[in-house]
Amino acid sequence: MTLKNLRILMFAMCLALLTVVSTRVSPAREDAAGPTEAELWPTPEPTPEPPPPTLEPTEEPVIDLEAELPGVDLNAWYLKLVNNDNSLSASFSPENVTAIRGGIYSQYFDSRAIERLEAMLDGAEAAGYEVYVRTAYRPYKSQATIFYGRATVISENQGIEYAEAEQMARKFVAYPGTSEHQLGLCADIMDSAQTPLDAEQAARLPLLLWLQEHCAEYGFIYRYPKEKQDITGWYEPWHFRYVGEDAARYMADKNLCLEEFYALSSGA
Ligand SMILES: [Zn+2]
Incomplete structure (x- = not known):
């Protein structure tokens, strides 16, 4: 090979090398221009449709109250349900009744629960309220x-x-x-004999608010609140019913009226 040929060959090799380098560099220049629109706003992957819910009938769980609440016997004398669909016979009367607070209201209560009623009345008085029992056993x-x-x-x-x-x-x-009053287990309690029985007004009486809050401690329930009227048929902020402490606390905790309490039990 002549010197001239060698120079031509070396020149050709340099040219080839330059071409390679320039093709390698050019994409980098494109990158430097920034991400493409497709990279900035990627088309979101279509999310697959959720499978349709299986249409199995949902059954209300039946709670066995007697098992869940030891000591609660739905057939007990203090848990009897009385309403338009569950009436008492004309001959029904409580086993024994006793005059409330020695007869100062001329009202009577089931002797087996009168101590709890009087303890509740004492509690209300100790909290600073006037208490008057309008009607109890009827x-x-x-x-x-x-x-x-x-x-x-x-x-x-x-x-x-x-x-x-x-x-x-x-x-x-x-x-x-x-009427539940035939059981001898409920009392219409007001702050005086004169206060008119107007439900909306009575609902704001501090005495009745105190009783609603504390009655379960004595085994009583606020039997006819407004929000349960479509179930019970009545709205009476003054009417308190003895059901025993276990059941009373359960109903108060779960915001159940007596009809709902019964509906929960497997035996009802
Ligand atoms: Zn009443």
Whole structure:
């Protein structure tokens, strides 16, 4: 090989080397220009549709209250459910009744639970409230007198058939046999004999707010709150019912009325 040929060869090799280097460098220049639009705004991967829920019927769990709450016997005398669908016979009366606080209100209560009622009244007084028991035990006959009397007044005042008046009276007075007062286990408690029984006003009475908060400690429930009226049929902020402490605390904790408490049990 001549010297001239050697120079040509070396020149060709340098040229080839330069070409390689320049092709390697050029993509780097493109990178320096920044990420592409596709890299900045990547098209999101389509999320797969969730599988349709399986349409299995959801059954309400049945709670066996007698098993869950030892000491709660649904057939016990203090847990009897009385309402429009569960009425007492005309001959039903409590085993024994005793005058509340020695008869100062002329009202009677089931002798087996009167101590708990009086302890609750003492508790309210110790908290600074005046206490007055308007009605407690009411025998079937007394309820009948009140109910039929009301129906008669409605019939005469409105000039309507007696049967129709009876249906109207049911909105204001419990039909004989359907009043819990026949059990001797509930008390209508107010701050005086004169305070009118207006539910909306009574609901704001500090005494009744105290009783609603503390009644479970004595084995009582606030039986007819407004939010349960569609179940119980009544709204009576003054009406407290003895059910025993276990059941009372359970119902208060879970915000259940007596009808709901029964519905939870497997035996109901
Ligand atoms: Zn009552």
